[in-house]
Amino acid sequence: METLLPVGDIELCVDTVGSPTDIPLLLIGTTVASWDDTFVERLTGRFVIRYDLRDAGRSTTVDPDSPGYSLRDLVTDAAGVLDGLGVARAHVVGMATGGFIAQLLALDHPSRVASLVLIGARPVAPGPVDDDLPEHAPEILHYFGSAPPVDWTDRTSILDGAVAGARAFSGSPQFDATEARAHAAGVLDRSGPHPASARNGLLSTVFSALDCTPRWRERLPEVIAPTLVVHGAADPFFPVGNAQALADEIPGATLLVLDEVGAELPSRVHAEVAAAVLAHTAR
DSSP, X not given: OEEEEEETXXXXXXXXXXXXXXXXXXXXXXXXXXXXXXXXXXXXXXXXXXXXXXTSTTSOOSOTTSOSSBHHHHHHHHHHHHXXXXXXXXXXXXXXXHHHHHHHHHHHOGGGEEEEEXXXXXXXXXXXXXXXXXXXXXXXXXXXXXXXXXXTTOXXXXXXXXXXXXXXXXXXXTOXXXXXXXXXXXXXXXXXXXXXXXXXXXXXXXXHHSBOOSOOGGGGGGOOSOEEEEEETTOSSSOTHHHHHHHHHSTTOEEEEETTOOSSOOGGGHHXXXXXXXXXXXX
């Protein structure tokens, strides 16, 4: 069920699957479509909550290129989604840059987070990485410097660019271009009328412009939620050493590494990841 939920002075588009009497599971990506329906369908026995971030999907969009808010405001939004649904405490799954929000939700609102799952994340915000963490792989930097421009008014150009980007981020010989195009089309179809909405949904561009200070890596030992870190072994964007750091620095965290998977959640690992999430959130 999809609804526009007032959160502060904005509206967030929230989609729920399952019964409110089931175990609540909050999925944080960039949009609802960040999480494929086929993956959500495997999360049986859970009240699955997905939502579009500000300036993405069908939520309030002002100017994704010049956001007048910080990363901490997105964390407050996540707590506001739970408030609006009457959920006092949920299991939280954050993917990619949504993992930044999930980490801070667990740190700043510990009573709201029953457990934590971080997929394809790292312990520091966008920008220069700490010396002990692996930086973006050279092939990703080459892609950023050589990718042809996308015409954001043309659907074919947008989807072609999204597939090329997904291929670079995959880093895997098992990359499925047809699946990547279908996923990108789902994200694009949720985009609002603002010309930057699609770009933000597909590329998470808003995060590169956000104020993400202060740092939180040094606070990771304060996380009390049982934590599962899931990461692709072939991830060229946040190489797997970032996941190892999360697992080492969050007390009691466990690490699940997905072979031949990059910065993605392809259908070939849906069963494995969903089973791990269900087991982790059954505590």
